[in-house]
Amino acid sequence: MHFPALQRDFYARPSLEVAQDLLGCLLVRQLDSGQTLAARIVDLEAYIGQEDTACHASKGRTPRTEVMFGEPGHAYVYLIYGLHHLLNLVTEEAGQPCGLMLRALEPVHNCEVMREIRPVKGRNLCNGPGKLTRALDVDRQFNRWDLCSGQQLWVAPRPAPLTEPVGRGPRVGIDYADQKDREAPWRFWLEGNPWVS
DNA sequence: CTCTCGATGTTCT
DNA sequence: GAACATCGAGAGG
Numbered sequence: 001m002h003f004p005a006l007q008r009d010f011y012a013r014p015s016l017e018v019a020q021d022l023l024g025c026l027l028v029r030q031l032d033s034g035q036t037l038a039a040r041i042v043d044l045e046a047y048i049g050q051e052d053t054a055c056h057a058s059k060g061r062t063p064r065t066e067v068m069f070g071e072p073g074h075a076y077v078y079l080i081y082g083l084h085h086l087l088n089l090v091t092e093e094a095g096q097p098c099g100l101m102l103r104a105l106e107p108v109h110n111c112e113v114m115r116e117i118r119p120v121k122g123r124n125l126c127n128g129p130g131k132l133t134r135a136l137d138v139d140r141q142f143n144r145w146d147l148c149s150g151q152q153l154w155v156a157p158r159p160a161p162l163t164e165p166v167g168r169g170p171r172v173g174i175d176y177a178d179q180k181d182r183e184a185p186w187r188f189w190l191e192g193n194p195w196v197s
Numbered sequence: 198c199t200c201t202c203g204a205t206g207t208t209c210t
Numbered sequence: 211g212a213a214c215a216t217c218g219a220g221a222g223g
Contacts (some may be wrong), residue, residue, distance in 0.1 A: 005205075045215070059208090059209075062208080064208065078207080079205090079208095080207090080214060081206085081207080081216055081217080082214090083205055086215060086216085128216070128217070129215070129216070162217090172215075173216075176215095178215080
């Protein structure tokens with residue numbers, strides 16, 4: 001099984017475009033054991049620049065947000081609530097601090113290995129941003145990771161055209177943001193897909 | 198199924 | 211010292 005890595009030019013575009021194009025693509029994780037896990041992206045949110053008060057980068061350039069200001073095609077991984085790692089993909093040209101947070105995945109390849117890493121029943125496996133990082137063994141080690149390297153963690157193109165329609169709406173869990181940002185329809189998902197969070 | 202609540206550590210004020 | 215891009219356990223319906 002071979003999964004080619006999306007290259008930097010894919011990520012170096014307007015975040016809302018990249019977000020929609022990523023639906024149905026495969027997040028791929030190659031473990032140290034050599035096993036390769038793959039899961040379809042079915043739900044994600046865009047965080048767009050310093051003007052977006054929901055985006056961490058709206059606080060400015062700090063050690064934490066530095067990676068979002070850098071080259072597209074890198075991973076931004078951080079710890080939330082002291083417990084959960086969340087995975088973002090950096091988009092747009094360097095200097096534009098933007099990223100896409102993955103909210104849910106549909107397991108496709110080596111699902112049983114994911115369930116060894118995260119032994120839960122049914123759709124609980126990766127239908128949430130903190131769950132999917134757990135299931136794919138992604139943590140802060142992958143902060144600043146180059147997703148275009150095709151090693152350990154990357155994204156592969158859609159294996160097949162989308163069969164589900166695309167849903168769109170406001171983002172989740174950002175009560176602290178300004179009203180215009182709370183209402184911005186910057187979350188995208190595959191309508192009717194059972195793995196959506 | 199729903200709701201409530203506590204956990205836990207990094208970041209920024 | 212507060213807030214936080216969440217999860218899971220436990221109680222109740």
